Amino acid sequence: xxxxxxxxPRCNPSLRIELTRSGGYAxxxxxxxxxDTEELPEAEAREVEELVQNAGVPALAKASPMHGRGADRxxxxxxxxxxxxxxxxxxxxxxxxxxxxxxxxxxxxxxxASGA
Amino acid sequence: MHCRRHGLHCVLPPIVLENIARKGDEAQRExxxxxxxxxxxxxxxRVQNLRAGVAAAPQRADALVGVxxxxxxxxxxxxxxxxxxxxxxxxxxxxxxxxxxATDQAYDGLGDTFDFWLEAYGRNSIDDAGMPLRGVxxxxxxxxxxxxxxxxxxxxxGDGQVLGLMTGSLDVIGHELGHGVTETEAGLEYFxxxxxxxxxxxxxxxxxVKQRKLGQDAGSADWLIGSEVWTPNIDGDALRxxxxxxxxxxxxxxxxxxxxxxxxDYVETIRDNGGVHINSGIPNHAFYLAATExxxxxxxxxxxIWYEALRDPALRRDSGFAAFAxxxxxxxxxxxxxxxxxxxxxxxxxxxxxxxxxxxxxxxxTAH
Numbered sequence: 001x002x003x004x005x006x007x008x009p010r011c012n013p014s015l016r017i018e019l020t021r022s023g024g025y026a027x028x029x030x031x032x033x034x035x036d037t038e039e040l041p042e043a044e045a046r047e048v049e050e051l052v053q054n055a056g057v058p059a060l061a062k063a064s065p066m067h068g069r070g071a072d073r074x075x076x077x078x079x080x081x082x083x084x085x086x087x088x089x090x091x092x093x094x095x096x097x098x099x100x101x102x103x104x105x106x107x108x109x110x111x112x113a114s115g116a
Numbered sequence: 117m118h119c120r121r122h123g124l125h126c127v128l129p130p131i132v133l134e135n136i137a138r139k140g141d142e143a144q145r146e147x148x149x150x151x152x153x154x155x156x157x158x159x160x161x162r163v164q165n166l167r168a169g170v171a172a173a174p175q176r177a178d179a180l181v182g183v184x185x186x187x188x189x190x191x192x193x194x195x196x197x198x199x200x201x202x203x204x205x206x207x208x209x210x211x212x213x214x215x216x217x218a219t220d221q222a223y224d225g226l227g228d229t230f231d232f233w234l235e236a237y238g239r240n241s242i243d244d245a246g247m248p249l250r251g252v253x254x255x256x257x258x259x260x261x262x263x264x265x266x267x268x269x270x271x272x273x274g275d276g277q278v279l280g281l282m283t284g285s286l287d288v289i290g291h292e293l294g295h296g297v298t299e300t301e302a303g304l305e306y307f308x309x310x311x312x313x314x315x316x317x318x319x320x321x322x323x324x325v326k327q328r329k330l331g332q333d334a335g336s337a338d339w340l341i342g343s344e345v346w347t348p349n350i351d352g353d354a355l356r357x358x359x360x361x362x363x364x365x366x367x368x369x370x371x372x373x374x375x376x377x378x379x380x381d382y383v384e385t386i387r388d389n390g391g392v393h394i395n396s397g398i399p400n401h402a403f404y405l406a407a408t409e410x411x412x413x414x415x416x417x418x419x420x421i422w423y424e425a426l427r428d429p430a431l432r433r434d435s436g437f438a439a440f441a442x443x444x445x446x447x448x449x450x451x452x453x454x455x456x457x458x459x460x461x462x463x464x465x466x467x468x469x470x471x472x473x474x475x476x477x478x479x480x481x482t483a484h
Contacts, residue, residue: 020387022387023387023388023389023392024393025261025262025263025282025292025393026260026279027374028370029387065307065386067306067389069266070264070265070295070299071264071292071299071306071314072262072263072291072292073261074261075387075388075389077386088386090386
């Protein structure tokens with residue numbers, strides 16, 4: 001039904017997600033991945049929406065930055081742009097919430113090489 | 117201090133603890149020393165002594181009369197490519213080289229860093245109470261980083277594309293152990309300006325460990341941080357330059373060194389804990405300016421001044437550059453004399469990077 005995406009109409013507005021790593025001893029900033037559900041096959045877009053939903057992104061944004069212990073740990077910044085605005089999450093590699101890990105892993109994989 | 121478990125420590129004033137630390141039997145000395153190391157009032161007493169005109173702070177390492185010179189207690193463990201920091205121990209203090217490059221580099225580097233703290237400032241390990249130096253090597257899968265986790269120094273192997281073996285630069289090891297020293301002393305919060313000050317102090321100690329090892333004076337040192345960790349793929353001299361912040365690298369893959377050398381270029385960002393590895397360029401450059409103006413071996417006078425400022429109880433967890441700058445000028449005046457050329461050099465160094473050293477009139481009661 002939704003096979004002709006991305007041009008077809010969507011039930012849900014799209015989500016744009018970006019993951020950046022900064023800090024660490026070297027202090028380098030690296031974009032680790034980005035996703036736009038508009039450009040994903042329908043089933044994958046739904047999966048990503050579910051990962052965002054399950055992670056509790058708005059609450060995590062409120063709790064950000066989630067500081068870690070010690071010094072020189074990698075820092076992760078995750079931004080989620082969606083229908084309810086932009087959420088910015090900032091955390092240390094030792095404070096990544098378990099519920100957020102599946103989304104982070106998915107964003108690292110990025111857009112699929114082939115389409116639907 | 118936890119009174120329920122260590123009631124005795126809580127009621128004994130530091131002077132009594134110091135007596136026990138000097139004259140008690142071995143077990144008594146051990147717990148008295150540990151109690152002292154936990155007791156922030158010792159920092160206060162130390163500086164009150166200094167301000168009362170006692171020329172040099174009593175060094176706890178020296179104070180333990182009759183005790184053999186402190187020795188490092190290194191323990192290197194192997195994470196075996198995982199993120200488990202409690203992997204098998206591969207080399208303990210006194211054991212011969214293993215043949216594993218990262219293990220032996222970490223062991224040697226931690227030894228050089230221990231010697232630096234003991235011989236330059238009389239400091240016995242991270243906590244000044246003989247804390248074991250725990251190093252973890254082969255952390256993570258091609259992990260391009262080294263860090264201090266609050267208890268140990270952890271080193272990755274690098275990704276091989278951008279960064280190589282993190283134990284390959286002595287200043288990296290000195291930097292990470294320095295984070296332990298800062299945490300034990302002022303505990304500068306690792307965010308924003310206090311975090312950038314914390315970062316800068318680790319770069320200072322890392323650079324000084326290397327300079328001392330190489331027998332360099334301030335004029336001949338390269339003032340580079342992490343000069344051995346880039347792979348040959350990257351066009352860069354090092355990760356950071358204290359001499360010329362912002363010039364350490366410029367490469368298509370990793371971009372350009374973002375460090376400022378002056379408050380006018382201070383970077384506001386949410387990334388990197390608020391730019392701790394970026395804005396550290398400002399106090400880094402102040403140290404460089406002071407050390408080259410004062411001359412000689414940078415760890416002897418300028419490093420000592422910075423160390424005294426770090427140990428000043430007026431330095432708070434959330435203190436920024438200006439608070440540290442004022443305390444370093446005060447330390448220079450205590451150690452070298454009011455109006456001394458060293459105190460002037462320190463003051464000028466901070467002014468040259470845009471950090472004021474005069475106390476703001478309306479905030480005279482805070483360290484901000």
